[in-house]
Amino acid sequence: METEAYLGPEDAASHAAFRPRSHALFYGEGGHAYVYTAYGMHACFNAVANPAGQPGCVLVRALEPLLGLRAMARRRGIGAESARLATGPGNLCRALAITVADSGADLTAGRLVIAPPDRPRDFTIARGPRIGITRAADLPLRFWVADHRHVSRLPRPR
């Protein structure tokens, strides 16, 4: 499990700072999806995370598949046991069949839902710099479950 935070215009790496067409969603009510296309071919899934008027999104970069492994493996074209099934923002969207058509969707109801776990699980959250950005590359806004198998990359060496 792995996420990154993208803030408002003060965060130079955030689409809220340099991508006008994403502004409406960034500033919208939390609990909705913001899906964009990276490098022309990869969908990336964000959850809008703040009350309306306060820009902010959470990019979901990796997760641990618990259900539907067969379907994910089929969409990804790899084995269902692979740790990379939904690891990496583009891979995650392919595994879950998330496309830009899902942008704006309500994440509290419908096909895409973010819900609390059935049972609480014990884990430690590690923190470090975000991946693949050039601006504001020093901000430690990437969060992942420490020692977790389903993480896209280990922290950048210093």
Next chain:
DNA sequence: AGGATGATGAAG
């Protein structure tokens, strides 16, 4: 209309 730029992934 045309060029630059990526919140990537896969292969070598």
Next chain:
DNA sequence: TTCATCATCCTA
């Protein structure tokens, strides 16, 4: 490290 591949933004 290279490159496939294109939505979006910028310049003109």
